[in-house]
Amino acid sequence: xxxxxxxxxxxxxxxxxxxxxxxxxxxxxxxxxxxxxxxxxxxxxxxxxxxxxxxxxxxxxxxxxxxxxxxxxxxxxxxxxxxxxxxx
Amino acid sequence: xxxxxxxxxxxxxxxxxxxxxxxxxxxxxxxxxxxxxxxxxxxxxxxxxxxxxxxxxxxxxxxxxxxxxxxxxxxxxxxxxxxxxxxxxxxxxxxxxxxxxxxxxxxxxxxxxxxxxxxxxxxxxxxxxxxxxxxxxxxxxxxxxxxxxxxxxxxxxxxxxxxxxxxxxxxxxxxxxxxxxxxxxxxxxxxxxxxxxxxxxxxxxxxxxxxxxxxxxxxxxxxxxxxxxxxxxxxxxxxxxxxxxxxxxxxxxxxxxxxxxxxxxxxxxxxxxxxxxxxxxxxxxxxxxxxxxxxxxxxxxxxxxxxxxxxxxxxxxxxxxxxxxxxxxxxxxxxxxxxxxxxxxxxxxxxxxxxxxxxxxxxxxxxxxxxxxxxxxxxxxxxxxxxxxxxxxxxxxxxxxxxxxxxxxxxxxxxxxxxxxxxxxxxxxxxxxxxxxxxxxxxxxxxxxxx
Numbered sequence: 444x445x446x447x448x449x450x451x452x453x454x455x456x457x458x459x460x461x462x463x464x465x466x467x468x469x470x471x472x473x474x475x476x477x478x479x480x481x482x483x484x485x486x487x488x489x490x491x492x493x494x495x496x497x498x499x500x501x502x503x504x505x506x507x508x509x510x511x512x513x514x515x516x517x518x519x520x521x522x523x524x525x526x527x528x529x530x531x
Numbered sequence: 532x533x534x535x536x537x538x539x540x541x542x543x544x545x546x547x548x549x550x551x552x553x554x555x556x557x558x559x560x561x562x563x564x565x566x567x568x569x570x571x572x573x574x575x576x577x578x579x580x581x582x583x584x585x586x587x588x589x590x591x592x593x594x595x596x597x598x599x600x601x602x603x604x605x606x607x608x609x610x611x612x613x614x615x616x617x618x619x620x621x622x623x624x625x626x627x628x629x630x631x632x633x634x635x636x637x638x639x640x641x642x643x644x645x646x647x648x649x650x651x652x653x654x655x656x657x658x659x660x661x662x663x664x665x666x667x668x669x670x671x672x673x674x675x676x677x678x679x680x681x682x683x684x685x686x687x688x689x690x691x692x693x694x695x696x697x698x699x700x701x702x703x704x705x706x707x708x709x710x711x712x713x714x715x716x717x718x719x720x721x722x723x724x725x726x727x728x729x730x731x732x733x734x735x736x737x738x739x740x741x742x743x744x745x746x747x748x749x750x751x752x753x754x755x756x757x758x759x760x761x762x763x764x765x766x767x768x769x770x771x772x773x774x775x776x777x778x779x780x781x782x783x784x785x786x787x788x789x790x791x792x793x794x795x796x797x798x799x800x801x802x803x804x805x806x807x808x809x810x811x812x813x814x815x816x817x818x819x820x821x822x823x824x825x826x827x828x829x830x831x832x833x834x835x836x837x838x839x840x841x842x843x844x845x846x847x848x849x850x851x852x853x854x855x856x857x858x859x860x861x862x863x864x865x866x867x868x869x870x871x872x873x874x875x876x877x878x879x880x881x882x883x884x885x886x887x888x889x890x891x892x893x894x895x896x897x898x899x900x901x902x903x904x905x906x907x908x909x910x911x912x913x914x915x916x917x918x919x920x921x922x923x924x925x926x927x928x929x930x931x932x933x934x935x936x937x938x939x940x941x942x943x944x945x946x947x948x949x950x951x952x953x954x955x956x957x958x959x960x961x962x963x964x965x966x967x968x969x970x971x972x973x974x975x976x977x978x979x980x981x982x
Contacts, residue, residue, distance in 0.1 A: 528783050
């Protein structure tokens, strides 16, 4: 199952390291990644593959807590929602 | 891969522009539960609803997490209850309480379908049922009621219209300690639809299957935001922007609806794409119209702007899903829309302009608070006018007015939550009781020689 992980917040050192470590700990593989900083605002989008025993909703809850700890907002969403809304 | 901009657009829609799934509504047929006694029927209805809808809240919350889109309400609609109560006239509220108990047991916000369809004629059992509505609404918390008094095929049942004026007033009176809240849960329809997921008018039509999932998607804020960045757009371009936005919102709703139906073992019914406002800032239909260039909703041009909005929403929605249904369009409930509340407070909008607007958008005179001493026949007159607009124009229209006990024009009523607040609106002081008192039926309109 694939999910899109988005991380948004104020830029500071260690955001990618922390998020990537938390994903790795849950055996989530990052397949694609894009990251920018515009006027101090950090935005990162990752396409991730989840292991079979991990659901999107569980990962969403875990990553939301991880994000709070470092002061950024982390969304985890099933990729189908983006395909449904943006592809004809 | 989906582009970065597309991903961020979806995130922004939810985080900043109030995109949400307004309701996941499970329609349940209760026809198999009709028995000769109130107690037995009520027990079977309770058991069936609890059996079918026990997981609706859990599944909706799970889907909300997976797709990252809030699902605000979980609801149940049932077979019009008047079809079940004919054998126990006078004891209808036993069923009402059982339906309310079932709603509470399942954890749903509202249960709709304490309803009767009397658009052509009314049996004595249906009359008894309708007379039970005020007591039923006063004795319950989550029950919603509706009555269909007219249709384009059969005309308008003016006896039912006259009766409903009394019923609306009594529903408000019996809940006078809550500012007439009972009337806020009662809708009088013309051309009621069978698959509407929105309250208070939802019921599970008799043409529907056993258990159906209908989803209501909203997003006035998303449409407003899309227009905000396009001050220079022509009317044609505005229409395009609305269509594209409606397409995306509907797609999200259809995905959730299909998933919910599968997980709950029900049929996927329809997606109702209605721009349904809430009293929260940034979630207003009135503000969309003002964004198009009106100083305030209610200004001349409002009806045209609303017609454009309503039509573009439908066109975008129909492109996105083959299962668009329900009421689909734009809602204009006064107390539930911060822009409407402001317009009513400064006198920019009145009940006459609202009536004109209902000729081109979803539903009708909705969540309008009026003085508690408004005559029953005047309420029937408002219902008759709305029903006539629906009947002639082949569209759904409805009336949900609240004659707030002890309040007068100039006062304000606060219902709280999604129902919001509203100033008491002025209605015509001129009497229409001679017309309403005649009874009978306005015959179905001719559908040729239209002028």
